[in-house]
Amino acid sequence: MEGTIKFIVRLSAVERAKVEGLVNQGKVGAEKRKRAHILLKADAGPEGLAWSDGQIATALDVSMTTIHRTRQAYVEQGLEAALERKRPSGRHYRKLDGVQEAKLVTIACSPAPEGRARWTTKLLADKLVELEIVDSIGEETVRRTLKKTTSSRG
Numbered sequence: 264m265e266g267t268i269k270f271i272v273r274l275s276a277v278e279r280a281k282v283e284g285l286v287n288q289g290k291v292g293a294e295k296r297k298r299a300h301i302l303l304k305a306d307a308g309p310e311g312l313a314w315s316d317g318q319i320a321t322a323l324d325v326s327m328t329t330i331h332r333t334r335q336a337y338v339e340q341g342l343e344a345a346l347e348r349k350r351p352s353g354r355h356y357r358k359l360d361g362v363q364e365a366k367l368v369t370i371a372c373s374p375a376p377e378g379r380a381r382w383t384t385k386l387l388a389d390k391l392v393e394l395e396i397v398d399s400i401g402e403e404t405v406r407r408t409l410k411k412t413t414s415s416r417g
Contacts (some may be wrong), residue, residue: 268316269311270334272305278342279310297325298346298401305409329376358404366396367405368412384409 267310285291285299300323307313314322316330359367370390375381383396384402390407391397 268334270331270338271307272302272311272334272337273308274302274306274311274342275308276310279306281342282346294348295346297323297329298333301325301330302337302342302345305334314378359399359408363391363396364408364412366394367408368390370375370394371409 273412282299282302284295286303292367302321304314304319304322305310316327316334319325320327332344332349336349356380367387371382371387376386376390379386384405387405387409388400388402391400
């Protein structure tokens with residue numbers, strides 16, 4: 264990642280004052296303070312140090328990726344985005360509720376289909392869809408669900 268810097272940080276006087284205030288302020292989260300330090304070191308404006316990513320990484324003990332992402336957020340989205348942690352993109356909802364999980368365990372504990380020695384995750388997923396317990400489900404979801412249950416098949 265070292266070499267030519269794709270995202271050049273140039274803080275305005277107002278932005279610089281705000282960032283310096285954050286660094287010197289007592290009640291600021293560690294992540295926010297770290298990003299503020301990165302912006303101050305990376306600033307290529309008239310009052311800035313214009314350090315390279317390597318110099319910043321060594322001085323602040325942060326990864327090159329963090330520096331790159333902080334620069335990128337500042338250039339593309341502004342000061343606030345660069346200082347704040349990126350929010351998770353979306354919540355992962357459970358595919359099966361309690362009733363559906365119980366039905367899955369019941370099927371898994373039942374005798375295997377004709378011509379099979381035991382249930383596979385693929386067979387269980389197909390059976391859940393066939394019985395219209397779910398519209399669709401992946402084998403990995405079936406495996407994870409069975410793994411977290413305390414039921415014993417023996």
